Amino acid sequence: MCAFVWMCRLTCLILLIDYGASKAVAKPNVILLFADDLGYGDLTMYGHPTSTNPNLEKMASEGLLFTQFYSASPVCSPSRAALLTGRYQTRSGVYPGVFGSNSVGGLPLNETTIAEGLKAEGYNTSIIGKWHLGVGKDNEYLPTRQGFDSYLGIPFSHDMCPCLVCFYPNAPCFDKCRTGESPCPLFQNEKIVQQPADFLQLTENYVKGAESFIKTNANKKAPFFLYMAFQHTHHPQFASKTFTNSSVRGKFGDALNELDWAVGQVFQFIEDAGVKDNTFVFFTSDNGPSLLRQIRGGNAGLLRCGKGTTWEGGQRVPAIAWWPGMIRTGKTMEVAATVDVFPTLMNLVGGKLPNVTMDGVDMAPILFNNQKSNRDFYIHYPTNPDKTLGVYAVRWQQYKAHYHSHGGLCPDFYPDTMCRSNYSLHSYDPPLLYNLHNDPSEIYALDVKEYTDVMKEIEMVKANFEAGMVWGESQMDRGSNSSYDPCAKPGCTPFPSCCTTNSFIEPDMSLHV
Ligand SMILES: *[C@@H]1O[C@H](CO)[C@@H](O)[C@H](O)[C@H]1NC(C)=O
Ligand SMILES: *[C@@H]1O[C@H](CO)[C@@H](O)[C@H](O)[C@H]1NC(C)=O
Ligand SMILES: *[C@@H]1O[C@H](CO)[C@@H](O)[C@H](O)[C@H]1NC(C)=O
Ligand SMILES: *[C@@H]1O[C@H](CO)[C@@H](O)[C@H](O)[C@H]1NC(C)=O
Ligand SMILES: *[C@@H]1O[C@H](CO)[C@@H](O)[C@H](O)[C@H]1NC(C)=O
Ligand SMILES: *[C@@H]1O[C@H](CO)[C@@H](O)[C@H](O)[C@H]1NC(C)=O
Numbered sequence: 001m002c003a004f005v006w007m008c009r010l011t012c013l014i015l016l017i018d019y020g021a022s023k024a025v026a027k028p029n030v031i032l033l034f035a036d037d038l039g040y041g042d043l044t045m046y047g048h049p050t051s052t053n054p055n056l057e058k059m060a061s062e063g064l065l066f067t068q069f070y071s072a073s074p075v076c077s078p079s080r081a082a083l084l085t086g087r088y089q090t091r092s093g094v095y096p097g098v099f100g101s102n103s104v105g106g107l108p109l110n111e112t113t114i115a116e117g118l119k120a121e122g123y124n125t126s127i128i129g130k131w132h133l134g135v136g137k138d139n140e141y142l143p144t145r146q147g148f149d150s151y152l153g154i155p156f157s158h159d160m161c162p163c164l165v166c167f168y169p170n171a172p173c174f175d176k177c178r179t180g181e182s183p184c185p186l187f188q189n190e191k192i193v194q195q196p197a198d199f200l201q202l203t204e205n206y207v208k209g210a211e212s213f214i215k216t217n218a219n220k221k222a223p224f225f226l227y228m229a230f231q232h233t234h235h236p237q238f239a240s241k242t243f244t245n246s247s248v249r250g251k252f253g254d255a256l257n258e259l260d261w262a263v264g265q266v267f268q269f270i271e272d273a274g275v276k277d278n279t280f281v282f283f284t285s286d287n288g289p290s291l292l293r294q295i296r297g298g299n300a301g302l303l304r305c306g307k308g309t310t311w312e313g314g315q316r317v318p319a320i321a322w323w324p325g326m327i328r329t330g331k332t333m334e335v336a337a338t339v340d341v342f343p344t345l346m347n348l349v350g351g352k353l354p355n356v357t358m359d360g361v362d363m364a365p366i367l368f369n370n371q372k373s374n375r376d377f378y379i380h381y382p383t384n385p386d387k388t389l390g391v392y393a394v395r396w397q398q399y400k401a402h403y404h405s406h407g408g409l410c411p412d413f414y415p416d417t418m419c420r421s422n423y424s425l426h427s428y429d430p431p432l433l434y435n436l437h438n439d440p441s442e443i444y445a446l447d448v449k450e451y452t453d454v455m456k457e458i459e460m461v462k463a464n465f466e467a468g469m470v471w472g473e474s475q476m477d478r479g480s481n482s483s484y485d486p487c488a489k490p491g492c493t494p495f496p497s498c499c500t501t502n503s504f505i506e507p508d509m510s511l512h513v
Contacts (some may be wrong), residue, residue, distance in 0.1 A: 027223040027349055028323070029270070029279040030118065032341065033263055034083070034227070036076070036130060036157075036234040039289030040316050041301020042256065048299065050249045051256055055264030056320065059283060063322030064329060064367065068436075070337040070395075071287050072359075074307055074314035074408060075383045076157065077132050079286040079338065080229070084113040084133070084146075086342030086353070086360035088381060093472030096384035099134050101160045101181050102484040105475030106134020106141025112354035114342050115147030118225045121351040124149050126213045128206045129229035131155040134475070135486055139190045148227070152209040154184050154197055155486070158231050158238075161185075166199050166238035167254070173199075173236040174251070174296055182485040182496030192488040195501050199238035202231065203258050207265045214266075218273035223349075228266065232259035235293045251296050277325065280348060284338060285317040291419065292409040304442040305419035308408025310380040310392040312400075312442055313419075327367040334366045334373040335395065357468065377461045382406065389427075390466050396458045398437035399451075402428055403462075430455070 044051050045060045072082030077098040078089030084107070089095050092111050099106065107113075115125040127143045128151075134141030135155050143151045161184035163173035183196030186205070210228060217224035231238075237251040239258045247253025263283070270279045289298025291306040300306045300313030307314055319336070321327055339360035346353050347362045359379075365371035380393035382404070393402045407423030414420050430448040433455070448455055487499035 027121065027123070028326075029217075029223055029275055030123070030225045030345055030349075031266060031270070031279060031281045032114075032225075032227045033266070033281065033283040034080075034129070034229040035259060035283070035285040035318075036230060036232060037287065037290045037298055037307060038233050038256075038259075038285035038318060039298035039300040039306060040303050040313065040318060041299040042233070042252075042289065043318050046318055047301055048249075050247075051253060052247060052249075053256060053260040055260045055267065056283065059263065059267070059281070059322050060320045062324050062329060063281075063320050064327055065331045066319035066321070066336055067331060067333050068335045069284060069317060069319035070315050070335070070378055070380075071285065071317050072315075072338050073381065073383065074287045074309055076286050078381075078383075080132055081107050081111075082359070083286075083338040083341060084115070084227075085111045086114075086339050086358045087111070087356065088339065088359050088379065088469075090381055090385050090469060091357065091359075091472050093475045094133070095381075095474060095476060096386075097476055099132060099156060099476070100480050101135070101156050101178075101486065102480045102482050103134060103476070103478070104136065104481055104484065105478040106136045107146060108472065108475070109141070109145060111146075112356065113146045114345060115143070115225060115227070117147075117342065117346055117351055117353065118223075118349065119147050119149070121223075121349050123223045123225045123349075124217050124220075125225045125227075126150045126209075127153065127227040127229060128209045128213070129153040129227075130157065130231050130234075131229070132157065135484065137481070137484055142187070142190055144189055150189055150213065152188050152206065153186065153229070154202075154231060155187055157234055158184050158197070158199070159235050161196065163236050164196060164199075166236050167251070168200055168239070168241035168244040171244070173238065174293075175236065177236065182487055182499040185486040185488065185499070187486070192486060192501075195486075195488040195499055200240050202238070203262050204240060206230070207262050210262075210266050211269050214269045214273050214275070218270075218275045226266075228262075230259050230262065232256065232262075233298060235290055235296065237296055252298065279323070280326070280345075281322040282320070282341060283322070284319040288314040288317065290409050291414060292411060292421065294411065302441050305408055305416065306410060308383050308410070308421075309419060310382050310402070310405060311419070312436070312440065314408055315380060321363075321367055323367075328370055332366055335375055335378055336363050336366060336373060337375070337378055340375065357470070377465075379462075379465055383408070387471055389425075390469075391462055394458050394462050394465075395436070396454070396461055398435050399433060399454050399458065400436055400442070401431040401433045401455070401458045403431050404428070405432075431458075 081094035
């Protein structure tokens, strides 16, 4: 009913106010756990036979597991832009593709992020981990400029720098990654505290940062928002001493074990700090698995293709909501998406959404009342959205119509040719139509002539949506400038390989205190 948010903002607002008065407790803490390239089939709860993720299993058993949850893009930066703004990446301009370490652009500063929304409600806000929404000239796009009070992390994918040591004790990474760029910088707020970042210590450092942030704010009785955006399980896989060789699933399994451990630690910290009853936790992933990495990449389970495609495997991701005693437990088949997180949180805390076109809808009916989702369609844009081609696929009720597709990050020998990197753009007229309720793997295309009513609805949804799309100027088209590569020793030569701190140093966690 609130599908066309721009047409019915008033209705939605009334629902929010109504709900807010009846259910919400005062300012719950919010923790958003975000995995990287973790596919629909990678966790035990979604059927992986040899993963071990006891802490995420526990979270799911005490919370609500989504079976039809979508990320906004099949790749990283646009997906994160949409998560944090509640708007498709085409509006904010975070397309095509992803930001590099020396990109000129970033998430435009006039976009309102979840952190800014919650900060306005008195929250202390922190991001730990991967940002990937730009660094830019003189740090102009770092999260500290987008509503986050503090930051600890590598601000982009950790393969966007030379990859050195990935496994204990001194084992090299699977490949060398980008040797021409500066060593991976670990930022604390706007300062580089370790370069290259020590992968063997990285997750532990993230966990220490989370502990200190949670403790400090719980002690102050200040509501807090922690956005924990793991580097795991993006290529190259890495793990500390404890998790090297810890999984029968190999390097991906080791990395996933470390991620799961970190999730467990975060739950331990909210319990120790006495805020467990008043903390809403949400877990999901930025996009599907990178099939290109073969056995070191993730798995989309029964879904078609993976990262970089608008097939289900590219964008349907694991998701769990957790708030025992407050939200429902079990499983939901309702369709929801990362763009829904912002409106849901603002409702939860009784805050106001920015006065912009929102693509997200409030998930409260799903979380609290076992009711139908406010969302009755979902739009798929590719890695490289293009005004001429427009929307690639439309999910409406149980149906999904593909208007265009191309392959993703996937080897040329992958069995399904349509997933392969070398599968070029194909357009479909009539569209390829699937019923995802009885064909989640998108194998058996329906005869559209027998579904004229369904196609009529889908065409209408698509036309309305596209008529309301105001494209933001592409941030990626602003290009890159090698002098923007983050460097701990500005001005050093030979740049950027000289940008190292003398040795791996322990970041100073007291900055969070
Ligand atoms: C941000 O600024 C750009 C450039 O002026 C403008 O096109 C865009 O609409 C603005 N976005 C928002 C959310 O205000
Ligand atoms: C992990 O396993 C490999 C292969 O068996 C072995 O060479 C390596 O020493 C092991 N590393 C650790 C830290 O146990
Ligand atoms: C929201 O923005 C529109 C135009 O962008 C403006 O007409 C309207 O007055 C604004 N509403 C509020 C409550 O600020
Ligand atoms: C993709 O690569 C495979 C393996 O090299 C080749 O057999 C196939 O023809 C290629 N497909 C296209 C569309 O180029
Ligand atoms: C790159 O950035 C530097 C420093 O701001 C500037 O002097 C230079 O002109 C830029 N190069 C390009 C190609 O824009
Ligand atoms: C947020 O908390 C940090 C410490 O965790 C503190 O330094 C900072 O001043 C706080 N910011 C706000 C806006 O309360």
